[in-house]
Amino acid sequence: MSTILDVAKLAGVSTATVSRVINSPETVRVETREKVVRAMKMCNYKYNALARGFVTKQSNTIGLIIPTINNPVFAESTRGVQDFADLKKTQVILGNTYYQYKQEESLVETLREKQVDGLIITTTNLKGIILKTLLDEGFPFVLLYSTVKTGPLSAVGIDNYQGGYRATEHLVKFGHERIGMVAGNFSISDRSLHRWYGYRQCLKNNGIPYDKDLLAQTDYSLTGGRDSVKQLLSLQNPPTAVFCSNDYLAFGAMKGARELGLNLPEDLSIVGFDDVQIASYVVPGLTTIHQPAYEMGKMGTKLLFQRIKGQAKPVQLMMESSLIVRESTIWAPG
Numbered sequence: 001m002s003t004i005l006d007v008a009k010l011a012g013v014s015t016a017t018v019s020r021v022i023n024s025p026e027t028v029r030v031e032t033r034e035k036v037v038r039a040m041k042m043c044n045y046k047y048n049a050l051a052r053g054f055v056t057k058q059s060n061t062i063g064l065i066i067p068t069i070n071n072p073v074f075a076e077s078t079r080g081v082q083d084f085a086d087l088k089k090t091q092v093i094l095g096n097t098y099y100q101y102k103q104e105e106s107l108v109e110t111l112r113e114k115q116v117d118g119l120i121i122t123t124t125n126l127k128g129i130i131l132k133t134l135l136d137e138g139f140p141f142v143l144l145y146s147t148v149k150t151g152p153l154s155a156v157g158i159d160n161y162q163g164g165y166r167a168t169e170h171l172v173k174f175g176h177e178r179i180g181m182v183a184g185n186f187s188i189s190d191r192s193l194h195r196w197y198g199y200r201q202c203l204k205n206n207g208i209p210y211d212k213d214l215l216a217q218t219d220y221s222l223t224g225g226r227d228s229v230k231q232l233l234s235l236q237n238p239p240t241a242v243f244c245s246n247d248y249l250a251f252g253a254m255k256g257a258r259e260l261g262l263n264l265p266e267d268l269s270i271v272g273f274d275d276v277q278i279a280s281y282v283v284p285g286l287t288t289i290h291q292p293a294y295e296m297g298k299m300g301t302k303l304l305f306q307r308i309k310g311q312a313k314p315v316q317l318m319m320e321s322s323l324i325v326r327e328s329t330i331w332a333p334g
Contacts, residue, residue: 225252
């Protein structure tokens, strides 16, 4: 098997130059780079990234753990992670937890066995043993879609409380007083919980009594959104508007309302959360809270590389969200 020394001799360059062609080709003159590439082909030289990892203590891979591949918002942040990692010539290994903590635990263990240099995690349990273990061992990781604002964890997210408040306030300004909420189960998503906190506070600040019957917790699925809105609409005094804790649930809620014969938004206003691309294409267009998923993915990966290199202390970044008003919300009936 040919070695880097064989390539260097054939190309008439040093082994350091061959190494630069492999790892940082942009730093080598074009003529020299072409000579080295030709020599590699003639020698049938195969670059062994794993062997390099034994020397550098890095595998040039990172792990990305998300709750579900079904929700388009995670596809957007994954694209941001991938694009930044590509710039660093790093591979991304993706894992999906299905919102199951045991699966999250298993994925962390598996990815570490594969010698990833660091992890980006959207966790289902901030207080679980997984994060504590990673912290105690000093393993580089960053939380994505995080509610963490202080402490020893590096994290990127938005203010979910503020987003929940803003979504509810929009409905209040349109004269709605019976405002329901379809929320992802609080036990698996602190993001959903914080959005509910914002929802409750907005009602309180506007003199609207909180009614526990107007909250429906469910799994994160289209079916969950559909069935939950039907549950709310079956109440003796049903809501005239519903805030869904993500767009995916909102799409399900739209279908559920139509299956009951309601017209949207005339009979029911709906607000989502995320602003996935399809939100502007459904009919009516979905009013929602925009969070910069792609930018969050890129920023989370940038922070992770800084953590891997030991260049940064833990930092928490809260990125800006905004209300996007479309056609799914109008003034309350009557």
